[in-house]
Amino acid sequence: MLIARQAEPTQARRPLPNIIVAASNLPTPPSAAMAEPALSLTSFHRHFLGVTSLSPLQFQKQIRLHEARSRLLSSSHDVAAVGFAVGYDSPSQFSREYRRLFGAPPGQDGERLRRSKELSDAAY
Numbered sequence: 237m238l239i240a241r242q243a244e245p246t247q248a249r250r251p252l253p254n255i256i257v258a259a260s261n262l263p264t265p266p267s268a269a270m271a272e273p274a275l276s277l278t279s280f281h282r283h284f285l286g287v288t289s290l291s292p293l294q295f296q297k298q299i300r301l302h303e304a305r306s307r308l309l310s311s312s313h314d315v316a317a318v319g320f321a322v323g324y325d326s327p328s329q330f331s332r333e334y335r336r337l338f339g340a341p342p343g344q345d346g347e348r349l350r351r352s353k354e355l356s357d358a359a360y
Contacts, residue, residue, distance in 0.1 A: 301337050304330070308346030309353065315342045 275283070284292050300322040307318050319330030319342075334342045 297333060298337065300324070301334055304334060304342065305338065305345070305349070308342055309349045312346065312350065315346070318342065 281291060284290075284295070288295050290298065304318050304322045307313055307321065308315070313321075315331065316327040319327050319334075322330075324330035324333075331341055334345070338345050340348070
């Protein structure tokens with residue numbers, strides 16, 4: 237879950253470009269698709285970090301990895317196919333980053349999530 241940091245009272249509150257909403261569908265890092273040309277790249281990164289506590293690239297990774305986890309939960313997709321579907325070019329890179337965020341490899345985590353979902357569905 238992402239938690240935004242509060243802006244300091246002395247900081248100007250300026251809305252970020254709509255990049256946050258569309259970050260998961262971008263083939264390139266969010267900063268490359270910056271929608272407000274008057275905002276420098278450095279300023280954009282600073283504002284983005286202030287709102288999300290993550291760099292644009294970290295934010296995009298988290299969105300993609302959470303989408304991958306959702307896909308793994310919904311059905312038993314091939315792990316490499318899920319990685320490709322959410323924007324990773326390398327199955328090993330996808331697996332490494334997934335494990336780093338969720339603490340288990342995507343295949344094992346997907347199985348565990350599906351089993352716990354089945355158990356909770358059976359209880360109701």
